Amino acid sequence: MTFAFEAEGLVKRFGKTTALDGIDLAGRQGSVLGVLGPNGAGKTTAVRILATLLRPDAGRATVGGLDVVRQAGKVRRLIGLTGQYASVDEDLTGTENLVLIGQLLDLRRTDARARAKELLNDFGLAEAADRPAKTYSGGMRRRLDLAASLVGRPDVIYLDEPTTGLDPVKRDDVWTIIRSLVGDGVTVLLTTQYLEEADALADDISVIDHGKVIANGSPAELKRVVGGQTVLARPADPARLDDAAAVLAAVAGRPADSPTRGVVAVPVSGDAAFTEIVRRLADAGIAVTELSLRLPSLDEVFFTLTGRHTTEEAA
Amino acid sequence: MTTTTTTATAPPTRPVVSRPQERPFGLIRHSLALGRRSLIKTLRTPEQLLDVTLQPIIFTLVYVYLLGGAVSGSTQDYVQFLLPAILVQTVLFGGMATGVNLNTDIGKGVFDRFRSLPIGRSAPLIGSVLGDLIRYVVATVSLLTTGFVLGFRVQTGFLSALLACVLTIVFAFCLSWIFVLVGMLVREPGGVQGIAFLVLFPLTFGTSMITPKETLPGWLQTWVEVNPVSHAMEASRALMVGGSAGTHIAWSLGFSVLVLAVFAPLAVRAYRRRT
Numbered sequence: 327m328t329f330a331f332e333a334e335g336l337v338k339r340f341g342k343t344t345a346l347d348g349i350d351l352a353g354r355q356g357s358v359l360g361v362l363g364p365n366g367a368g369k370t371t372a373v374r375i376l377a378t379l380l381r382p383d384a385g386r387a388t389v390g391g392l393d394v395v396r397q398a399g400k401v402r403r404l405i406g407l408t409g410q411y412a413s414v415d416e417d418l419t420g421t422e423n424l425v426l427i428g429q430l431l432d433l434r435r436t437d438a439r440a441r442a443k444e445l446l447n448d449f450g451l452a453e454a455a456d457r458p459a460k461t462y463s464g465g466m467r468r469r470l471d472l473a474a475s476l477v478g479r480p481d482v483i484y485l486d487e488p489t490t491g492l493d494p495v496k497r498d499d500v501w502t503i504i505r506s507l508v509g510d511g512v513t514v515l516l517t518t519q520y521l522e523e524a525d526a527l528a529d530d531i532s533v534i535d536h537g538k539v540i541a542n543g544s545p546a547e548l549k550r551v552v553g554g555q556t557v558l559a560r561p562a563d564p565a566r567l568d569d570a571a572a573v574l575a576a577v578a579g580r581p582a583d584s585p586t587r588g589v590v591a592v593p594v595s596g597d598a599a600f601t602e603i604v605r606r607l608a609d610a611g612i613a614v615t616e617l618s619l620r621l622p623s624l625d626e627v628f629f630t631l632t633g634r635h636t637t638e639e640a641a
Numbered sequence: 642m643t644t645t646t647t648t649a650t651a652p653p654t655r656p657v658v659s660r661p662q663e664r665p666f667g668l669i670r671h672s673l674a675l676g677r678r679s680l681i682k683t684l685r686t687p688e689q690l691l692d693v694t695l696q697p698i699i700f701t702l703v704y705v706y707l708l709g710g711a712v713s714g715s716t717q718d719y720v721q722f723l724l725p726a727i728l729v730q731t732v733l734f735g736g737m738a739t740g741v742n743l744n745t746d747i748g749k750g751v752f753d754r755f756r757s758l759p760i761g762r763s764a765p766l767i768g769s770v771l772g773d774l775i776r777y778v779v780a781t782v783s784l785l786t787t788g789f790v791l792g793f794r795v796q797t798g799f800l801s802a803l804l805a806c807v808l809t810i811v812f813a814f815c816l817s818w819i820f821v822l823v824g825m826l827v828r829e830p831g832g833v834q835g836i837a838f839l840v841l842f843p844l845t846f847g848t849s850m851i852t853p854k855e856t857l858p859g860w861l862q863t864w865v866e867v868n869p870v871s872h873a874m875e876a877s878r879a880l881m882v883g884g885s886a887g888t889h890i891a892w893s894l895g896f897s898v899l900v901l902a903v904f905a906p907l908a909v910r911a912y913r914r915r916t
Contacts, residue, residue: 377757402759403663413750417682429674430758431661441658458685474754479660 328355330482330513331376335385338371338537345371347537348385351515353482353530358504358514360528360545362521364628368537369517370410373484376515377407389482403431406475410486412467413474416460420451420470423459424477431478438477445473449503465496472503483507485516489523501526522621525549533631540631549621550595552630557603558591560616570614573606583629589616593630663759668767671760675768680775692738693776697731697784704851705791712852717792724788725805725881726850726874728781732813733845733870735780737837739773740820744830747915763909766821770814777810796882805880808890812873815897818904825911844870869896 329352338346346368353359363369374380376387378398387394389401407413414423421442428438446455449469454462459470468488475483485504489497504527507514518524524531525545533541533548541548549555557578561570567590571582574592577599582592594600600619607614664670683689701720704727709719743766746752755765785793785806795802820837827833847864848871854862865871872892879886 374753379753379756399759402757405757407754407757409750409753411750413754415678415682415751417685418678422678422681426674426678427754427758428661430671430755430760430764432664432667432670432759433658433661437658437661444658 329353330355331387331389331515333372333376333385333387336372336375336382336387337384338368338375338380338382345537346375346382346385349534349537349539351376351532351539353513353515355513356508356511357529358508358516358527360524360531361515361517361534362519362524362531362627363517363534364519364625367534369534370486371537372534373407373486373515373517377405377484378402379407403478404481406478406480406483408471408475408483408485408488410490412459412471414459414467414470417458419456419458420446420462421455423470424474427474427477433477441477445476449473465492465499468492468496468500469503472500476507480512482513482515485514487517487519490519497523521552521627525621533627535628535632548627552593552627555597555600555619555621556591556593556626557600558585558589558616558618558620559603559607559614560589562613562615564588566612569610570607570612573610573612574603577602577606583626585625591626593626594619668761668764671764672767672771675755675765676771677768679769679772683772683775689738689742690776690779693731693735693780694783696734697727697780698787700731701727701784701787701791708851720788720791720793721796721882722853722878723851724784724793725877726848728784728805728877729809729812729870729874730845730850731780731784732777732809733816733841735776736773736813736817737820737834737841738776739770739817740822740824740833740837741830742773742824743769743821744824744827744833747825747912762913763905766905766908766912770817770821773817774810774814777813781806781810797880801880805877808880808893809873809877812893812897815901818901818908822904822908822911825908825915844868847871848874850874869893872896 331351331353333349333351336346336349337344349368349372351359351361351372361369361372371380375382376389376394378394378401381395390404392400392404394401415426418426421439424442424445425435425438428441429435433441443455446452449472451466451470451473454466459467462470472485472488488504489500492500501523504514504516516524516527528545531541531543531545531548532539541551543551557574559570559574561567567584567588571584571590574582574590578592578594580592582590585591594603597619604617607617701723704723705716705720709716713719713722746769752765819840820833823836823840824833827836847861847868849865854865857865869892872889875884876886876889876893878884879889
């Protein structure tokens with residue numbers, strides 16, 4: 327199997343904090359690797375090492391077979407980076423931003439202009455091309471950011487939490503763009519805090535926690551481990567929360583959890599369980615104001631994999 | 642680089658521009674492109690040029706009207722003495738902002754992108770310093786205009802005066818690498834400003850800028866004689882109002898090159914280490 331990028335046993339410490347504690351990641355050519363983890367798990371540090379911005383304290387990483395430390399210059403010709411914070415210049419216009427990147431990638435000025443125009447069109451920014459980026463909306467800025475990482479037609483693109491802070495419609499826009507990238511043969515490393523996002527986009531998912539990979543696999547495999555979907559119920563009468571929890575637990579065959587006040591949730595392994603829960607709640611006379619079937623949140627994934635909630639961890 | 646990409650899956654349509662190839666003279670081209678970025682940013686927020694526009698006017702007015710009578714007997718004579726020298730202070734002060742601005746700029750996401758691009762690590766720093774040359778030009782124009790209004794007249798010739806301005810700008814350009822280094826080492830922009838002032842005060846005021854050297858105590862005269870900023874000021878005086886400039890030009894250029902050779906690599910090293 328060919329990997330577009332590979333990291334083996336990466337370790338990175340900042341003072342006394344160990345950000346990465348021997349992490350392994352690999353992205354198959356033309357696929358999306360989703361790196362799922364809470365804040366402070368080491369996602370950004372891993373991306374920064376693979377993007378040649380940081381040197382690992384131990385372990386090695388390669389992109390296209392080139393070492394990210396010893397052959398950093400060559401690696402930089404193969405990669406595109408969209409950081410967690412908008413990595414565009416707010417004072418420059420959309421065109422100026424992209425032309426600058428083009429020139430820094432050794433495009434001739436006319437080529438840099440042509441490439442900028444092409445990307446601005448592709449990303450629906452043609453009308454805003456000559457306005458400073460600070461006048462852009464959050465979604466437009468994110469699209470410009472993505473466009474900037476594509477100027478050099480990279481083989482590998484790193485997207486560090488590309489949809490954090492976007493509303494659902496704009497998030498869907500970004501998802502569409504990411505899917506089209508893979509269609510062009512690009513390999514993507516996507517970090518995210520949302521299982522839903524990793525499930526929607528990634529071919530493989532690595533779940534990381536405290537700088538270690540704690541689970542690895544396809545979205546389907548991972549969902550099998552964490553129980554696939556979750557049924558969530560909010561009894562109309564808060565006094566019946568325990569009764570509702572008992573119903574959920576009986577059907578799912580595992581204890582129900584209470585992620586927020588007044589709500590009980592339990593992972594289930596098939597759609598049939600949902601119907602069963604609806605029937606039993608009705609039989610028991612428990613009225614609910616909210617009843618839903620959804621993918622587990624990151625917090626629930628962590629609860630299943632590690633036995634603790636993400637919020638319990640010291641940042 | 643001779644690596645060819647064999648992995649590219651053919652896109653449905655022929656791309657307008659294909660994958661860029663490495664070209665020679667990268668550092669110069671990249672630095673100029675980044676210098677242009679810095680220039681655009683400054684011109685788009687002209688209030689950034691307020692300090693270099695107003696500060697020379699204020700300093701000149703204060704010195705000329707407070708000290709003119711005492712030092713030279715008249716403000717007219719004093720402005721001839723002061724102006725070529727204060728040109729150096731004005732332009733040097735203008736360079737402090739390079740360190741402060743870089744310190745702010747480097748924390749932004751766009752610098753992460755620069756770091757991920759195949760460009761020399763020094764290019765973003767050189768670009769900032771080049772872009773800030775506009776500040777020196779504005780400071781020089783503002784100062785000469787103020788001087789002209791107060792009665793300053795060049796005694797030598799246009800080309801000679803122009804050489805004085807160019808020499809001063811080259812001097813400040815090289816010294817601004819000290820501020821770039823400070824900007825890379827200090828966490829907060831305010832700290833950069835404070836340290837830059839500490840460096841600049843003995844350099845610009847331990848000179849014959851506002852009073853003739855002969856009136857100073859002996860130990861201070863010794864400092865004035867070795868202080869490269871004094872030589873830059875004396876060179877500017879000689880080129881604008883007459884006198885022998887050779888030694889002073891040699892001193893200030895030599896020092897400029899030395900500062901550049903020491904501080905530019907240190908600044909780039911500090912930038913590489915800063916994450």
